[in-house]
Structures are given as C-alpha cells and as structure tokens.
Amino acid sequence: MAAALNGALRDAMRDDGDVLVFGEDVGPLGGVFRITDGLTAEFGAERCFDTPLAEAGIVGLAVGLAMGGFRPVVEMQFDAFAYPAFEQIVSHVAKARNRTRGRMNLPLVIRIPFGGGIGGVEHHSDSSEAYYAHTPGLKVVTPATAEDAYWLLRDAVADPDPVVFMEPKRLYWARGELDRGARSAAPLGRAVVRRPGRDATVVAYGPAVPVALEAAREAAAEGVELEVVDLRSVVPLDDATVTASVRRTGRCVVVQEAQGFAGVGAEVAARVQERCFHSLAAPVLRVAGFDVPYPPPVVERAHLPGVGRVLDAVFRLQFDDEPDRTHEVSERAREVSRVAS
Amino acid sequence: MSSLTSRGTVDRLLPSFSPVRVVAEDGVPLAAPEAYELPADALLVDAFRRMVVGRRFDAQATVLTRQGRLAVYPSSRGQEACQIASALALRGEDWLFPTYRDSVALLARGLDPVEILTLLRGEWHCGYDPAAWRTAPQCTPLATQTVHAVGLADALRRRGRGGVVLALVGDGGTSEGDFHEALNFAGVLRAPVVFLVQNNGYAISVPLARQSAAPALAFKGVGYGVASEQVDGNDLVATLAVVTAAVERARAGEGPFLVEAHTYRVEPHTNADDATRYREETEVARWRAADPLARLERYLRGRGLLADGGVAAAEEEAERVAGEVRERLGGEMEADPLEMFRHVFAEPTPQLVEQRALLAAELAADAEGGER
Numbered sequence: 001m002a003a004a005l006n007g008a009l010r011d012a013m014r015d016d017g018d019v020l021v022f023g024e025d026v027g028p029l030g031g032v033f034r035i036t037d038g039l040t041a042e043f044g045a046e047r048c049f050d051t052p053l054a055e056a057g058i059v060g061l062a063v064g065l066a067m068g069g070f071r072p073v074v075e076m077q078f079d080a081f082a083y084p085a086f087e088q089i090v091s092h093v094a095k096a097r098n099r100t101r102g103r104m105n106l107p108l109v110i111r112i113p114f115g116g117g118i119g120g121v122e123h124h125s126d127s128s129e130a131y132y133a134h135t136p137g138l139k140v141v142t143p144a145t146a147e148d149a150y151w152l153l154r155d156a157v158a159d160p161d162p163v164v165f166m167e168p169k170r171l172y173w174a175r176g177e178l179d180r181g182a183r184s185a186a187p188l189g190r191a192v193v194r195r196p197g198r199d200a201t202v203v204a205y206g207p208a209v210p211v212a213l214e215a216a217r218e219a220a221a222e223g224v225e226l227e228v229v230d231l232r233s234v235v236p237l238d239d240a241t242v243t244a245s246v247r248r249t250g251r252c253v254v255v256q257e258a259q260g261f262a263g264v265g266a267e268v269a270a271r272v273q274e275r276c277f278h279s280l281a282a283p284v285l286r287v288a289g290f291d292v293p294y295p296p297p298v299v300e301r302a303h304l305p306g307v308g309r310v311l312d313a314v315f316r317l318q319f320d321d322e323p324d325r326t327h328e329v330s331e332r333a334r335e336v337s338r339v340a341s
Numbered sequence: 342m343s344s345l346t347s348r349g350t351v352d353r354l355l356p357s358f359s360p361v362r363v364v365a366e367d368g369v370p371l372a373a374p375e376a377y378e379l380p381a382d383a384l385l386v387d388a389f390r391r392m393v394v395g396r397r398f399d400a401q402a403t404v405l406t407r408q409g410r411l412a413v414y415p416s417s418r419g420q421e422a423c424q425i426a427s428a429l430a431l432r433g434e435d436w437l438f439p440t441y442r443d444s445v446a447l448l449a450r451g452l453d454p455v456e457i458l459t460l461l462r463g464e465w466h467c468g469y470d471p472a473a474w475r476t477a478p479q480c481t482p483l484a485t486q487t488v489h490a491v492g493l494a495d496a497l498r499r500r501g502r503g504g505v506v507l508a509l510v511g512d513g514g515t516s517e518g519d520f521h522e523a524l525n526f527a528g529v530l531r532a533p534v535v536f537l538v539q540n541n542g543y544a545i546s547v548p549l550a551r552q553s554a555a556p557a558l559a560f561k562g563v564g565y566g567v568a569s570e571q572v573d574g575n576d577l578v579a580t581l582a583v584v585t586a587a588v589e590r591a592r593a594g595e596g597p598f599l600v601e602a603h604t605y606r607v608e609p610h611t612n613a614d615d616a617t618r619y620r621e622e623t624e625v626a627r628w629r630a631a632d633p634l635a636r637l638e639r640y641l642r643g644r645g646l647l648a649d650g651g652v653a654a655a656e657e658e659a660e661r662v663a664g665e666v667r668e669r670l671g672g673e674m675e676a677d678p679l680e681m682f683r684h685v686f687a688e689p690t691p692q693l694v695e696q697r698a699l700l701a702a703e704l705a706a707d708a709e710g711g712e713r
Contacts, residue, residue: 046499051526051529052522052525052526052529054522054525054526056485056488056518056519056522057488057491057519057522057523057525057526059488060485060487060488060489060491060492060519060522060523060526061488061491061492061495061526062492063488063489063492064488064489064490064491064492064493064494064495064496065492065493065495065496066492067471067477067489067492067493067496068492068493068495068496068497068499068500069496069500070496070499084518087482087485087519088485088488088519091482091485092482092485092489097684097685097686097687098465098466098684098685099465099466099467099478100466100467100470100471100478100684101466101467101684102683102684103470103471103472104471104472104478105687136685137685137686139686160687161686161687189690235690236686236690236691236692237690237691237692238691239691239692240691
C-alpha cells in the first residue's frame with residue numbers, strides 16, 4: 001500500500017504542477033513511513049519540502065497556499081500529532097467554503113497515518129477518524145487496499161473540497177494488485193462489496209476490512225456466508241450500498257478498530273436500523289476497540305478487534321432465533337464485580 | 342561552522358527601543374526619523390479624509406447594534422491610524438488578512454460598507470468575495486489567520502507576479518501559538534508577509550501586562566529571524582511610513598517583517614462589553630486626548646495642507662456613507678434557511694440532500710399553516 005500511495009502522489013504531482021507536498025521529514029528522508037520517498041528528488045525542494053515542526057502551521061500554510069491557487073497535500077506524521085492542527089482543520093479548512101458563501105474553496109488533502117497494530121509507543125496509534133467525520137465540511141477517506149490507496153488519493157487530490165485522508169498504518173506493508181493505467185476502483189464517496197454473502201453483512205473500513213474478510217473466510221468454513229462492505233469513505237457515507245446489502249442479508253455487524261463510544265460504527269449501526277428495521281432479523285451489533293486510551297504494545301492485541309471478536313458477534317445474530325443474552329451476562333458480571341468490591 | 346551569532350545580525354532584526362514617531366500628540370512635527378521615508382503630502386490628506394469617514398462609519402455601526410440591526414460590533418475607534426495605514430500601504434495585487442476589529446481598514450481598502458458588516462449582522466458568511474478584493478474573510482479565532490497569510494505570501498512568491506501580504510493581529514493574539522508558528526514559518530520561508538500588531542492595550546479585559554512580559558511585542562520578531570519595528574500607532578504619518586517600508590521591503594524579497602503599533606481601544610471590546618469593570622475612566626480620557634484623527638488634522642493644518650473646506654468635505658462624505666449604511670441596513674435581513682446546505686461541499690452529500698428535503702418540507706408546512 002505504501003508504494004501505491006507514493007505512486008499516487010508522484011502521478012498527481014506529474015499531472016498538475018500546482019500540487020505541493022509538505023510536512024515533517026517528507027523531503028530527503030521521504031517521510032517516516034517513506035510515503036513521500038523520492039518526491040523531492042524528482043520534483044525539487046520547491047514542490048516537496050520539509051517544514052518546521054508545527055502542525056497548526058503546516059495546515060495553516062496549506063490553507064494560504066490553497067487560497068493562492070495551489071493544491072497542497074500535507075502529511076501529519078502520526079494520528080496523535082495532528083491534534084495541534086485541530087483548530088485550523090475545524091475552524092478554517094472545514095468552513096472556508098461556507099463562510100465565504102461558496103466563493104473560496106480549499107482543495108487540500110491532509111494525510112494522516114492512523115491506527116495501531118504496529119507496536120507503536122504511546123501517541124502513535126490513535127484512531128482519530130471520528131473527530132474529523134463529526135466536522136461538517138470535511139471529507140474523510142480511508143483505503144483498505146493498494147488499489148484504493150492509489151485511486152482514492154488521486155481522487156482526494158483532485159477533489160474541490162478538503163479531504164482528510166486516513167492511512168491505516170498496519171496496512172502500509174500489505175500487498176495488493178494495482179493497475180495505474182486502467183481504473184477499476186469506485187469513485188470517492190462509494191462503498192463497495194468486497195465479498196458477497198447471503199447470511200449477514202459485515203460493514204468495515206480501513207484497518208478493519210482485512211479483519212472482516214478473514215472472519216468471512218472462517219465463517220464460510222462453518223457454512224455462514226458473510227457479505228463484507230468496505231465503506232472506503234466515512235464522509236460522504238454511502239448509505240445506499242450498506243442499506244442494499246443489509247436488506248438482502250437481514251443481519252449486520254459493524255467493525256471498527258477505533259474505540260466504540262460515539263464512533264463511526266455507532267453512526268452506521270444507527271443508520272442501518274433506521275433504514276432497514278423491517279429487514280432485520282437481529283439487532284445491529286458493533287465490534288470496536290475498547291473505550292480506553294490506546295494501550296501499550298504489550299497488550300494491544302487484546303485491544304484490537306480481531307477475527308474472533310467479529311465471529312463472536314456474527315454468531316450472536318440469532319440465527320437459531322434465540323434471543324441474545326450477552327448483555328444479561330454483562331449485567332451479571334457487573335453485579336458480581338460490585339458485590340466483590 | 343561557527344555557532345557565534347554576530348551582533349550585526351541581531352541588531353538588524355531588532356526594533357527601535359522607543360516607538361517611531363513623526364508627529365507629536367499636539368500635531369507638531371518632530372525631527373523626521375532617518376530610517377523612514379515620509380508619505381507624500383497628497384496621501385496624508387487622503388488618509389485624513391478616510392479617517393474621518395472611518396470614524397463616522399464606526400460610530401454608525403455601534404449605533405446599529407443598539408437598534409438591533411447588527412448582532413455585535415467591535416469598535417475600531419482610536420485605532421483608525423493603524424487601520425487606514427494598513428489599507429494605504431498596500432497595492433491592488435497585495436492581500437490583507439483582517440481580524441473582526443478591522444472594519445475601518447476594509448472600508449479604506451474600498452470594500453462595500455454593508456458587505457463589511459455582513460458577518461456582524463449575524464450572517465454565517467463574510468459578505469465579500471475574498472479573491473476579488475484580495476482580502477481574506479474577517480477572522481475571529483485569534484491569530485489563526487496569520488499562518489494563512491504566510492501560506493498566501495508563499496503562493497504569491499511561487500507565482501512570481503509580485504504581491505505582498507499584510508496580516509493584522511491584536512496584542513492578545515500574539516499569545517496564541519499560531520502567531521508564533523506564523524512568524525517561524527515566515528522566517529524560514531522568507532515569505533513576503535508583514536504582521537501588524539495593533540497593540541490596543543487590552544484583550545477584552547486583560548491588560549497587556551498580564552498578556553506578555555516581552556520588553557515590547559515587536560521584540561517577538563527577533564527570535565524567529567523576523568525583522569521588526571515599533572511605532573506610535575496613533576501617529577498616522579509614522580505608522581504609514583513604517584508599514585509602507587515593511588511592505589516594500591517584503592516586496593523587494595527581503596523577507597517578512599513584524600510591526601507593533603502602540604494604540605488604544607477607546608471603546609469597550611464590543612457593544613456587549615462593560616469596560617468600567619476593568620479600567621479607569623482617567624486612563625481612557627488620557628488616550629482620548631491622544632486621538633489620532635485630531636493629531637493628523639492639526640499636523641495637516643499646521644503644514645497648510647488642510648483647511649476648513651477640506652474638513653467640511655470629509656465630514657460631508659462621512660455623513661453620506663453613514664446615511665447609506667443606515668438606509669441599507671434598515672430593513673429586515675432576508676435569509677433562506679435552505680442556503681445552509683448549499684456551501685458545505687461543492688456537491689452535497691446524500692445525507693445533506695436528505696436533510697435539506699426535510700427542512701424544505703417543514704418550511705413548506707409552516708408556510709401553508711401560516712396562510713390558513
């Protein structure tokens with residue numbers, strides 16, 4: 001996937017001289033994940049350059065350059081290091097079009113490597129997509145395949161609106177097919193069915209997509225056919241594709257790596273039950289990270305929603321028409337815990 | 342490589358130790374500062390006219406808040422010299438990045454008075470086209486616009502067709518992180534940008550002494566390699582000379598510049614503020630006596646550049662502008678609630694399309710109900 005992202009930046013810079021790439025260590029080093037490798041060598045330090053170490057400044061600089069007719073693509077080094085730029089992103093990047101009545105748009109891309117699973121020390125593994133998705137005016141995109149990494153990033157750079165482009169770190173080294181000459185990838189804003197299945201729909205995005213697909217393979221061995229929908233873009237959200245799938249299967253599990261509370265999965269689950277209530281044979285379930293600060297590498301495997309947790313959710317979808325008692329178990333556990341303390 | 346910093350390098354970045362001043366408070370010319378070329382006489386007469394109009398416009402806007410025609414108005418009274426100088430130091434191809442307290446600068450730049458007040462009426466958008474006026478939307482989140490100014494200055498440099506950016510900020514804004522990041526980026530990029538700090542003594546209620554321990558705010562430049570100056574911001578002649586020099590220096594490719602203009606916010610923070618809770622009337626009275634408009638008038642009269650006729654003509658123009666503002670803002674503000682959805686994205690998301698349809702149905706039902 002890293003090579004696909006690098007190729008997308010390279011091709012975007014070749015096609016449009018106004019595309020600029022900048023951030024921390026993106027120049028000669030090529031970025032800490034090497035996504036900008038070779039860009040300074042090919043396009044010069046005027047078009048791919050290192051900035052001072054200040055994220056609000058980086059995004060603010062991008063705002064000014066976009067006002068001046070350029071198409072900046074900035075890199076935030078890690079998810080949690082993008083927070084100093086939050087005010088710039090929320091108060092300016094997201095609102096420029098609105099606060100000028102459509103006269104000033106900011107076609108810029110903020111690339112953020114996000115999520116865990118790479119043994120990162122603290123502040124290097126946050127899933128921050130919900131903060132951005134909650135902000136009107138931002139598109140929020142996350143690829144799960146090499147092909148999508150390339151084409152969605154090309155789409156993001158060409159988009160007239162600002163795009164927060166969230167790159168799942170743990171998929172940087174994932175291998176996949178990519179034909180840069182002939183596009184088969186769906187456009188930005190559309191979800192796709194990654195694997196068809198009749199028994200239940202598993203909705204996932206970014207780093208959770210490979211987990212969902214592996215769960216589908218294992219479920220198939222048990223005779224349960226899961227349909228896996230990859231959202232690809234959290235904003236705009238493709239309700240139509242998700243809804244069509246759930247109406248076919250009648251059951252739905254939403255999987256995300258991020259902590260679950262007030263997250264993207266909660267939004268998807270709510271929308272599914274609003275739109276598909278009469279097609280549903282079981283409650284929509286969420287599989288998510290726990291509501292804890294991202295844990296240290298030594299226990300992150302216990303935190304990350306894995307195949308087992310997805311399958312557990314799938315088999316709670318009342319295929320035998322028995323009510324799901326999991327929450328009663330939870331309540332009993334709380335009672336035991338209360339008495340014990 | 343030597344780690345020694347030469348004294349000369351530092352000295353070239355430092356401001357004067359006392360603010361540059363050309364005209365005394367009583368309007369008497371002082372010895373002309375060697376480092377600055379004084380503005381042409383005709384420009385000073387024009388500046389006087391714009392100050393008269395600006396002050397009248399400002400007073401009219403404050404009155405409109407009392408009548409409920411404006412939601413809020415942060416007055417520029419007392420800061421007219423800084424704001425007129427900002428506008429007059431720039432050429433057409435240059436950009437201005439104003440804050441919410443720079444209405445008089447926008448008026449002097451030629452923007453339509455009603456468009457200037459659009460945001461303050463309670464609209465969600467700035468009334469003007471930023472690209473057409475090379476003027477960014479008035480910025481409310483403090484100092485956030487200073488980094489945009491650096492980016493736009495870098496864009497102008499890249500296009501190679503000239504142009505300088507002037508970013509306005511207040512004394513309180515210099516405490517914000519973005520101000521420091523902007524100075525740092527500007528220094529590193531050698532961007533053609535000038536920062537003008539209107540130090541009006543207060544950030545709402547907090548006086549400068551609680552804001553910064555710097556010898557003067559202009560000294561914040563040197564740490565970022567940004568040349569700097571401080572000027573008497575109630576002296577139009579000095580402020581225009583210093584800001585123009587900074588702008589032309591940036592235009593010549595000599596890098597960014599920081600100007601601190603010492604001035605005073607004569608009115609409360611906004612019409613909704615009560616300044617008697619945090620400052621003495623004697624202090625305000627002292628600054629009223631240092632009024633920039635009266636000082637310029639006395640100076641121009643003393644030099645024979647202005648007489649009763651010129652003052653009367655300026656006041657007549659000011660009344661005309663105030664009358665136009667009154668008239669055009671007299672009616673009810675018309676707003677289409679459905680426009681809320683139009684400028685979120687270039688193409689609305691499916692969710693926005695649904696929400697718009699929901700609101701349209703509500704509005705239609707309300708309208709139908711109202712007719713019965």
